[in-house]
Amino acid sequence: MSRIRTFVAVELSPDVIGRCKDAIKRMNKVASDVRWVDPKSIHLTLKFLGDVQDREIHEVCKAVAAATKEFDGFDFACGGIGAFPSLAKPRTIWLGIREGSEQLALLTDRIEEELHGIGYPKERRRFSPHITIGKVREGGLPDEAFLATLESLAEFDGGESDASEVTVFSSELLREGPLYTVLSHAPLKEAWRKKQEEPDEEEDEEDEEVAPSDKVKIDWSSFDEIDEDDDEDEEGDEDAEEEEGK
Numbered sequence: 001m002s003r004i005r006t007f008v009a010v011e012l013s014p015d016v017i018g019r020c021k022d023a024i025k026r027m028n029k030v031a032s033d034v035r036w037v038d039p040k041s042i043h044l045t046l047k048f049l050g051d052v053q054d055r056e057i058h059e060v061c062k063a064v065a066a067a068t069k070e071f072d073g074f075d076f077a078c079g080g081i082g083a084f085p086s087l088a089k090p091r092t093i094w095l096g097i098r099e100g101s102e103q104l105a106l107l108t109d110r111i112e113e114e115l116h117g118i119g120y121p122k123e124r125r126r127f128s129p130h131i132t133i134g135k136v137r138e139g140g141l142p143d144e145a146f147l148a149t150l151e152s153l154a155e156f157d158g159g160e161s162d163a164s165e166v167t168v169f170s171s172e173l174l175r176e177g178p179l180y181t182v183l184s185h186a187p188l189k190e191a192w193r194k195k196q197e198e199p200d201e202e203e204d205e206e207d208e209e210v211a212p213s214d215k216v217k218i219d220w221s222s223f224d225e226i227d228e229d230d231d232e233d234e235e236g237d238e239d240a241e242e243e244e245g246k
Contacts (some may be wrong), residue, residue: 003051005171006183008064008111009043010104012131013161016078018044020095020133023076023081027093030149031098034093037133041180044097044131046108046166049120056118061168061184063114068166069235071107076100078131078158087150090142093134095158106130107163107188131158159223 012020021039028036052060077099083090097104108127116122136142142150168183 004054004057006057006060007045007048007169007171008047008049008166009045010163011043011159011165011167011192013159015105015159016131016161019078019159020131023095023153023158024133026153027081027106027134027149029145030145031134031142033113033142034134034146035137038177041178042131043135043167043169044129046104046127047111047115047123049115050139057168057183059118060115060120061186064120064168064184065186066110066164067114068107068186068188069111071110073162073164073190074091074100074103074105075160075162077160079156080158081133081150081153081156082130083150087147090147092132092152093136093150094130094173095156097129097131100163101129104163107166111166115196124150131168137198164190219222 017039020042024036024039027034048094049060076097078095079098080096082094084092084094105127108129112122163186165185167185170181170183171182172179
């Protein structure tokens with residue numbers, strides 16, 4: 001019986017992804033000890049489930065869909081570059097959420113409730129929405145120039161995105177970096193209702209929700225200034241670092 005490393009996330013708009021790329025480029029000019037997330041793989045994690053038995057994936061996807069279908073879609077605004085556990089001693093570099101944090105937290109609570117109903121424990125800590133864009137390498141010591149650049153981006157405008165659906169991903173660690181696979185798309189209220197009005201496509205979409213679809217493999221060739229050595233799963237060790245920032 002195999003296990004699948006699984007997490008639940010909101011995918012981001014091209015606007016937010018583009019601005020993340022701009023911020024990374026600015027910081028990368030003065031950073032030598034940071035592993036940046038490839039812009040094409042950046043997302044907003046709502047829930048990290050860890051290793052899930054493959055036979056349970058269908059129920060996990062159903063639970064997430066049940067949580068989202070009566071939750072109204074919304075927009076959120078991103079902004080401000082920060083770090084866990086602190087700007088003075090950064091380990092995880094992130095883009096913050098300026099507007100929409102409350103809705104993201106409520107959506108996460110709804111998902112937590114549904115997943116708890118099928119046996120997954122709730123998070124003990126308060127949900128703090130953020131978008132991870134980089135990690136300082138173990139033993140790395142960011143210099144003053146990098147810390148100054150990090151502080152200068154405190155008011156960085158990260159653009160806007162919408163939450164019209166939630167995605168369940170699997171994460172597989174490969175030598176060249178993590179490989180994310182879409183396991184299901186769970187539309188929020190209005191998108192869900194629109195889907196129900198399209199009976200000809202309904203069956204195909206339902207199949208997609210419980211079966212792995214296109215793999216999103218990291219392609220570093222378009223962003224060759226960024227270090228390619230990524231031997232950790234970003235989703236897995238984010239928990240401990242977030243805890244330090246509380």
